[in-house]
Amino acid sequence: MPGTGKLFVGGNWKMNCSKKQAEEVIGFLKSGKLSDNAEIVVSPPAPYLEYVKARLPANVGIAAQNCYKEEKGAFTGEISPAMIKDVGAEWVILGHSERRAIFHEDDALIGQKVKHALSAGLKVIACIGETLQEREANKTEEVVFRQMKAIGDNISDWDKVVVAYEPVWAIGTGKTATPEQAQEVHVKLRAFIKSNFQKDVRIIYGGSVTGKNAKELASQRDVDGFLVGGASLKQEFVDIINARQ
Numbered sequence: 001m002p003g004t005g006k007l008f009v010g011g012n013w014k015m016n017c018s019k020k021q022a023e024e025v026i027g028f029l030k031s032g033k034l035s036d037n038a039e040i041v042v043s044p045p046a047p048y049l050e051y052v053k054a055r056l057p058a059n060v061g062i063a064a065q066n067c068y069k070e071e072k073g074a075f076t077g078e079i080s081p082a083m084i085k086d087v088g089a090e091w092v093i094l095g096h097s098e099r100r101a102i103f104h105e106d107d108a109l110i111g112q113k114v115k116h117a118l119s120a121g122l123k124v125i126a127c128i129g130e131t132l133q134e135r136e137a138n139k140t141e142e143v144v145f146r147q148m149k150a151i152g153d154n155i156s157d158w159d160k161v162v163v164a165y166e167p168v169w170a171i172g173t174g175k176t177a178t179p180e181q182a183q184e185v186h187v188k189l190r191a192f193i194k195s196n197f198q199k200d201v202r203i204i205y206g207g208s209v210t211g212k213n214a215k216e217l218a219s220q221r222d223v224d225g226f227l228v229g230g231a232s233l234k235q236e237f238v239d240i241i242n243a244r245q
């Protein structure tokens with residue numbers, strides 16, 4: 001049931017890692033008491049997937065941060081879902097706002113990636129979210145519904161998908177959405193998914209989540225967990241994992 005179920009907590013390391021830094025994170029995940037009421041997935045940069053996977057506690061899953069929409073071929077610099085699976089990861093993050101903004105990934109490409117990743121047997125953390133400009137122009141709903149539709153049209157198995165609502169203005173800025181702001185969008189998204197796809201899906205929040213604000217966010221009925229950036233490399237990640245005991 002929303003608000004009381006298992007929290008899904010993802011840690012997106014973005015382009016931050018070295019073996020030394022990975023060891024530190026693995027160290028606090030091993031020594032901290034991790035709630036049984038959380039499903040935990042960490043997402044190191046691709047070159048470290050296998051290294052991190054081999055050292056993590058068995059109850060922590062692993063995600064790639066991106067993949068291409070093809071199985072193999074002449075796509076220099078890209079990685080495929082088949083490769084991600086081959087090195088032992090079971091998840092991939094797709095549609096992150098940094099992929100959309102910096103690497104110009106559009107809804108159509110993200111949809112194709114979601115489709116291919118699921119058909120290759122990966123589970124998907126699919127990200128959506130509005131910019132500050134869009135929020136101020138009262139376009140939040142329009143934007144997240146459009147992004148969700150492009151993703152939803154390509155989902156073959158909703159049990160293998162987690163939707164991450166990440167308002168772009170909250171990412172890495174220290175400006176967390178208030179619990180009410182997050183809840184408001186989550187509840188609308190849930191209704192949108194229900195009416196367009198007749199499905200229920202876990203909807204997690206991302207954007208300046210910390211050990212301090214996680215509990216209150218997690219108390220919201222429609223917040224099923226978090227996608228954490230900066231704080232996922234710090235000891236406070238354990239507090240975020242334990243935000244709903």
Ligand SMILES: O=C[C@H](O)COP(=O)(O)O
Pocket residue numbers: 012096166170171172173174206207208209227228229230231
């Ligand atoms: O994927 C994670 C989000 O981009 C949030 O990043 P942040 O927690 O550093 O704001």
